Amino acid sequence: MLLFAVLLGVVAAPDPLPNRTFTVDYDAGQFLLDGRPFSDRSGEIHYFRMHENTWESRLRQLRNMGLDTIQTYVAWNFHEIFPGQYSFTGNRDLAKFVATAAKHDLKTILRIGPYICAEWENGGFPPYVTDSNLTLRSMDERYLAHVKRWFDVLLPRIKPLMYTNGGSVLMIQIENEYGLWGKCDKNYMGWLRDIVWHHLGSETVLFTTDPPDAVECGSVEGVLPTTDFGPRTNRSDIEKIMEGLRKYIPKGKGPLVNFEYYPGWITKWNETAEQIDKEMPRDQDIVNGAKWMRELNISYSFYMAYGGTNPGYWNGAHDDYPVLQSYDYGAPIREDGTLRPLWYALRSAIDRAAGGLDRPRTRAPWALTVPVVQAITIQQVIDQLAVLVPTKCGTFADCGLPFGTLCYHSRSGHTCEMLAAQSYGQTYCYGDDYWCVENTGRINYPSKNSKWGTAVDDKELVTAVFTEANIRLLGGMGPRLGNYGAGLYRGYLNLPSLSSETPVHISFENWGRGVLFVNGNNIGRYWSIGPQLSIYVDPNYLKSGSNEIIFLEMLDVNRGCIGGACHLSVSGKATWTHELRP
DSSP states (O other), rough: OOHHHHHHOOOOOOOOOOTTTTETTTTTTTEETTTEEEEEEEOOOGGGSGGGGHHHHHHHHHTTTTTTTEEEEOOOHHHHTTTTOOOOOOOOOOHHHHHHHHHOOOEEEOBBSSSTTTBBBBGGOOOHHSSOOOOSSSOOHHHHHHHHHHHHHHHHHHHHBBGGTTTTEEEOOOBBBGGSSSOHHHHHHHHHHHHHHHHHHTTTTTEEEEEEHHHHHOTTSEEEEEEEEOSSSSSSHHHHHHOOOOOOOGGGGOOOEEEEEOOOOOOOOTHHHHHHHHHHHHHHHHHHHHHHHHHTTEEEEEEEOOOBOBBTTTTOTTTTTOOOBOOTTTBOOOOOOBBBBHHHHHHHHHHOOOOOOOOOOOOOOOOEEEEEEEEEHHHHHHHHHHHSOOOOOBBHHHHHOEEEEEEESSSSSSOHHHHHHHHEEEEEEEEETTEEEEEEEOOOEEEOOOEEEEEOOOOOEEEEOOHHHHHHHHHTTTOOOOSSEEEEEEEEEEEEOOOOOOEEEEETSOOEEEEEEETTTEEEEETSSSBBBBEOOOOOOOGGGGEEEEEEOSOOTTTTTTTEEEEEEEESOOOBBSSSSS
16 A cells, blocks of 8 residues: 555545545444435436436436436546547536536436446447557556556546535445456455545545455455346345345445346347347336335445437447447436336335426327438548548558548459458448448457457558548538438438427438438437337437438448438337337
8 A cells, every 4th residue: 555655646635524424334234424324226327328418307307216316437438539638528527417416416426447338338448448458457557557547637526526525426436347357356456446545535435346246356355345136026035145245245234235226238239029028127026126125225226227328439349249329228217318107116116205206298299201312422432531531541540540430442452352351340341342341339348459440461452531520521412312322321300399308219210220410410320120220319419490410321222212212210209129118
């Protein structure tokens, strides 16, 4: 500990404010908030999975459901994509998010990683970290140097948000399900503990979260171990899990915590109805579990209470397969903010004083058709970019492109089929000598190093870097009316009136696979393989009147075009091959 303090440099922590305390009473096995017993009823909600103007509405819904606390991960890569370039504005404004929660009488718990999983791009790691061929989540000095630089930026911002300093953040999670990693490196976990305490003070309550059979491996001295599990069919199963957790808690009493109680589950592209139904617990089982945990004085957090959207290119890949653009998760609040029957059932089960009861809104069904035209074919895009931004880089890292798509044109006789084997990512072929490689989402679990793109020695290779700016620029060209297939399309969605509570879903059921931009904003990916067939567009990205739609279609399909005329379907309801939960 002394060596660690010398390396970091000692910085005196401010004195906590009088009468504002949050502590763990291991003798009584409970949390104490200002000296009084506190049992946490929390819900997970991620500031980075929604527009900042939507925070208030969703947080109010969670408070009205009866929650007194919210949890959120802090996604490192969302704040630092490129080394040393940090952003804490817009929907990256963590302090504003915490303050908005406090406005609705919600305390906050932060889960700062550095690894977060979360079905999020790269598990929260910036691409430059996993492109460095280092040992992640370890005592590798190169990895620790990256983490230290990030924590030296993040933790001073968190410090004034802590409850003892006048804010509303109660406690901090370090790492995330580290026990599943299987390394059981107590030195690494101790290093994380110490750097957080260095910045925030040793009185700060820290915790770890692991599945029941991984608690021992993921825990570290001085940090409260907690667990995670979904609904059980009987109360005795929960009691048994908690008896196992007690073994790792000082004095063996508590507090007992399930910080990821799952009302839903991860959904990936191409999942079947049978897979979805198997993964989604029944409403009554979820409600029963919440009641049993309340009776057993177990603190818990719904993961997710509101899932939201993986915006732009931020969806991760779970076990090598990309997760959906939607992060609905089957949560009590749908992706578009409408309430499921589960929300009302849980409000009764939580049985705590809350705000006003959100009544179901009766909305008249609506739908419209948006004509779209092809502005430029995919081969023309590649040729245009080769002139506008000439480059011969091969991989995403070499090109300085963290996300999205790289396309290539070989003039030396290499064919797409030959080079696909040397490409990492989703590969699309257009004739013999044009092809694209899409980064469909870096793996969030298990976290690992990876390089995307094409690694080939071809002096005649031309690379087209599909940045968001380039897609918007070329999507405004043309149009060449009547063409269809892979390329950039443009249309205009006319909305005579629009409110902040208007759900808008654009369906790509009759298209192939690509990415959607609305009014210059990258809304995210679509893929008609399902189960998600439409993309939710937050009203904050829209306006009354004309809204420009540009989308990059990667497949040579024409189901969205009839007789040379192409269109999109837009409505107030999401389209799925199989709905996650009623």
